[in-house]
Amino acid sequence: MTSAPLALRVAIVGAGPAGIYAGNLLTNAVAERGGRVEIDLFESLPAPYGLIRYGVAPDHPRIKGIVNSLHEMLDAQAEVPEGEAARRNIRFIGNVEVGKDIDLDELRERYSAVILATGAIQDAALDVPGVDLPGSYGAADFVAWFDGHPDVARTWPLEAREVAVIGNGNVALDVARVLAKHAVDLRSTEVPDNVLTGLEASAVTDVHVFGRRGPADIKFTPIELRELGEVPGVDIVLHDEDFDGVDPAAAANNQLKVMLRTLNKWRERPEGTASRRLHLHFRHAPVSIEGEGRVESIRFARTETGADGALVVTDEIREYPVQAVYRAVGYYGSRVIGAPFDEARGVIPNEAGRVDGEQGLYATGWIKRGPVGLIGHTKSDALETITNLVADAEAGALSAVDSADVLDLLDERDTEYTTWDGWLALDAYERHLGETHEHARERVKVVPREEQVAVSREGALVE
Numbered sequence: 465m466t467s468a469p470l471a472l473r474v475a476i477v478g479a480g481p482a483g484i485y486a487g488n489l490l491t492n493a494v495a496e497r498g499g500r501v502e503i504d505l506f507e508s509l510p511a512p513y514g515l516i517r518y519g520v521a522p523d524h525p526r527i528k529g530i531v532n533s534l535h536e537m538l539d540a541q542a543e544v545p546e547g548e549a550a551r552r553n554i555r556f557i558g559n560v561e562v563g564k565d566i567d568l569d570e571l572r573e574r575y576s577a578v579i580l581a582t583g584a585i586q587d588a589a590l591d592v593p594g595v596d597l598p599g600s601y602g603a604a605d606f607v608a609w610f611d612g613h614p615d616v617a618r619t620w621p622l623e624a625r626e627v628a629v630i631g632n633g634n635v636a637l638d639v640a641r642v643l644a645k646h647a648v649d650l651r652s653t654e655v656p657d658n659v660l661t662g663l664e665a666s667a668v669t670d671v672h673v674f675g676r677r678g679p680a681d682i683k684f685t686p687i688e689l690r691e692l693g694e695v696p697g698v699d700i701v702l703h704d705e706d707f708d709g710v711d712p713a714a715a716a717n718n719q720l721k722v723m724l725r726t727l728n729k730w731r732e733r734p735e736g737t738a739s740r741r742l743h744l745h746f747r748h749a750p751v752s753i754e755g756e757g758r759v760e761s762i763r764f765a766r767t768e769t770g771a772d773g774a775l776v777v778t779d780e781i782r783e784y785p786v787q788a789v790y791r792a793v794g795y796y797g798s799r800v801i802g803a804p805f806d807e808a809r810g811v812i813p814n815e816a817g818r819v820d821g822e823q824g825l826y827a828t829g830w831i832k833r834g835p836v837g838l839i840g841h842t843k844s845d846a847l848e849t850i851t852n853l854v855a856d857a858e859a860g861a862l863s864a865v866d867s868a869d870v871l872d873l874l875d876e877r878d879t880e881y882t883t884w885d886g887w888l889a890l891d892a893y894e895r896h897l898g899e900t901h902e903h904a905r906e907r908v909k910v911v912p913r914e915e916q917v918a919v920s921r922e923g924a925l926v927e
């Protein structure tokens with residue numbers, strides 16, 4: 465007996481790279497089996513692309529360019545039987561937050577499966593005294609500000625001359641680089657105008673980046689690290705004491721070897737005379753943020769590596785005068801009301817993408833395995849989740865569905881959802897703003913949510 469071809473309706477929650485790769489891989493997997501799948505991609509923001517639009521730094525246009533291939537995936541036309549109207553494989557439904565504008569259960573009733581790809585947008589907590597003092601900021605909030613996220617304040621306080629950035633991953637480098645860079649060097653990027661104006665007025669002279677472990681344990685990637693040394697008008701400052709016993713040849717992998725060589729080269733540079741400095745400090749565990757009413761300094765305990773490789777915090781305390789602290793100690797996953805959530809790890813508990821104890825519910829991307837890894841990793845993630853979803857569908861484990869169109873429900877609720885055509889209009893409008901800007905740019909982002917929704921729903925305001 466041959467089984468009937470697969471016929472699925474699937475909802476994906478989150479239009480970041482993980483959700484888009486999942487949609488594309490599911491489309492291909494079902495098509496290879498001669499079946500059909502209709503995919504609705506829900507996104508709480510009016511525009512797609514998640515942290516590529518609202519996380520990746522504006523001076524990384526090559527990475528931002530990954531949206532071009534994701535665009536093609538969302539724009540692809542489904543093969544439809546003769547006589548049926550052409551339609552896109554994946555229907556983008558933006559400005560709809562699942563758990564608020566529509567319940568997860570309402571999706572589960574309407575679709576054979578729901579894939580959660582909600583990623584992360586908030587900072588993980590850092591538990592040190594003084595963390596709530598004015599002048600202590602989460603890196604995620606600052607990133608959201610400089611990338612023009614619609615739900616954060618339009619202005620950012622940049623009066624501090626000396627700034628501490630806590631963390632030794634790429635986000636810490638992004639934050640430190642954007643803080644240290646002279647605003648003129650960001651002019652040609654897609655930073656929103658309010659951000660450029662804010663950065664132009666920045667008083668910063670010294671940005672100090674602190675890592676708990678030694679230089680051989682950094683979590684940067686070589687390209688991001690190397691880039692720091694090329695920022696115009698900014699000197700890199702390193703401290704010999706942090707490099708005692710560090711041997712690039714003995715590094716755990718090639719990436720680390722390359723980065724240790726980069727750091728050593730910088731150590732050999734003559735002392736610079738630039739107006740801004742970016743200091744990289746290692747072996748510093750944060751102890752407390754100090755200040756009367758606002759941040760005035762930060763204290764660290766020096767650390768060592770024990771014989772077993774474990775981190776040993778010593779009682780040697782160092783204090784640095786700073787007027788602002790940025791905590792880049794990781795992101796925390798975006799939960800979905802109605803879905804299980806592991807509070808400690810900030811992820812949806814799952815086994816290879818199948819959400820624990822929930823038939824027909826899947827997870828992918830950062831919300832599946834935690835907020836680490838590059839965009840490319842979300843593709844392999846999605847492959848695992850989709851392989852299991854398709855296996856479940858073939859085994860008959862995905863139940864039949866109510867075929868009512870979810871857009872009718874959203875219309876009934878007067879939800880101002882945005883569509884793929886709406887995104888094309890907003891994209892064209894932002895590019896137009898870029899072309900006509902006094903400093904020609906690829907795009908100028910529209911920041912306020914209402915404005916994004918208006919351009920998406922009412923058509924481009926381009927003459």
Ligand SMILES: Cc1cc2nc3c(=O)[nH]c(=O)nc-3n(C[C@H](O)[C@H](O)[C@H](O)COP(=O)(O)OP(=O)(O)OC[C@H]3O[C@@H](n4cnc5c(N)ncnc54)[C@H](O)[C@@H]3O)c2cc1C
Nearest residue numbers: 478480481482508514515519562582583584829830838839
């Ligand atoms: C500051 C920063 C810089 C980075 N730089 C790089 C880089 O240079 N190169 C690189 O390869 N990687 C970089 N990354 C990593 C990359 O951004 C992630 O690997 C990737 O975005 C994770 O994809 P995701 O789809 O799982 O999550 P996200 O990109 O977070 O997408 C999740 C989407 O789900 C939406 N959503 C959340 N909750 C709901 C809900 N309830 N209803 C509807 N929608 C919802 C969100 O709005 C978002 O659009 C960076 C990350 C950060 C934080």
